[in-house]
Amino acid sequence: MVIIMATIFWGQLICQKRKLSKVKLEYFRQHGGMILFDKLKSEKGLAFKVFSEDELIHATNNFDNSRILGRGGNGTVYKGILKDQMSVAVKRCALADERQKKEFGQEIIILSQINHKNIVKLLGCCLEVEVPILVYEFVLNGTLFELIHGKNHLKISFNTLLRIIHEAAEGLSFLHSYASPPIIHGDVKSSNILLDNNYMAKVSDFGTSILAPSDKEQFVTIVQGTCGYLDPEYMQTCQLTDKSDVYSFGVILLEILTDQLPLKLEGSETQRSLSLVFLCAMKNNNLDDVLASHVKSEESMELLSGLADLAKECLDMHGINRPSMKEVADELNKLRKLSVHPWLQLDMEANAEILLGGEPTSGHEIELSGYTIGENENQPINPRSSYYAK
Known part of the structure; x- marks a missing residue:
């Protein structure tokens, strides 16, 4: 009797796994996964990965609330840590309509090929779920x-x-x-x-x-x-x-x-x-x-x-x-080019004083977004300073 019950249980489990695999495959096709795979095969140098749902569940600790980076009308973004310890931003998108589903794979291909220093890089996606999940580079200093x-x-x-x-x-x-x-x-x-x-x-x-x-x-x-x-x-x-x-x-x-x-x-x-x-x-x-x-x-x-x-x-x-x-x-x-850098302005003021016959004022301090440079060369500098001159 125990053997019969165990056989029935395992049989049901196998059937459920097969159904789940079919559902995942259907979602993958709906979201243009086959188009994406063909593109990845033809362009082997394309730095883009198709993640499994299990990989992203593990990376986000099952999409734990403590990992949420932000919410919006288009979805929720979580901090993820991949197996190689790389930090990523994992976005669970909001529900997509039929038009978006049809175009999703093609749009993912285009976004994956964008490489510009002022655009967040799309690293990969997961398409075997009802609503696609996107994986972006992790950008850490807020907005x-x-x-x-x-x-x-x-x-x-x-x-x-x-x-x-x-x-x-x-x-x-x-x-x-x-x-x-x-x-x-x-x-x-x-x-x-x-x-x-x-x-x-x-x-x-x-x-x-x-x-x-x-x-x-x-x-x-x-x-x-x-x-x-x-x-x-x-x-x-x-x-x-x-x-x-x-x-x-x-x-x-x-x-x-x-x-x-x-x-x-x-x-x-x-x-x-x-x-x-x-x-x-x-x-x-x-x-x-x-x-x-x-x-x-x-x-x-x-x-x-x-x-x-x-x-x-x-x-x-x-x-x-x-x-x-x-x-x-x-x-x-x-x-x-019309914006004068603080230290340049200081030099201009000092030069003006010299031209007028005076001595440059000593002890000037310049605030550079969170830290101050003064007379003391050993003064500590905040490593998280937000000042960034091109």
């Missing part, structure tokens, strides 16, 4: 949003923030102009700009990204993105374009200029939206009223006016009038 709005944002020089947004613009410009086919991010915001150990910007989270439509009449059924950053033209037409990313990037420019959140819960409709407040100030020639006080004290009005003008162009209600991301990146590169 631009935290840098601007967090407790320590005053320790970061405006020059550093300017360098970070320029790098982010370069990453987006690459997606729009040099990826083949072009890629529209679809959810550009300061919390999707990650910072590596050198505080270099890396554009992340491609949960709402789409390949640039070849048919200009292609519409989306549901407008996705983040309130405060959404392109008003996209909300009206349901057409996501590269200029939608440009509008969202314009809001990020406002964040660093004003130190304000993109959207507030209090006040009238025009007071809640940072972009509307800014555009109203520009129309009335009141830029000074919306600029953050620490920003005005750090940088010249020439630079700040240039950034404000660029933001205004990005926020134009008509996408056709907005600059391309490449033009935005080029303009930011020019504007960065």
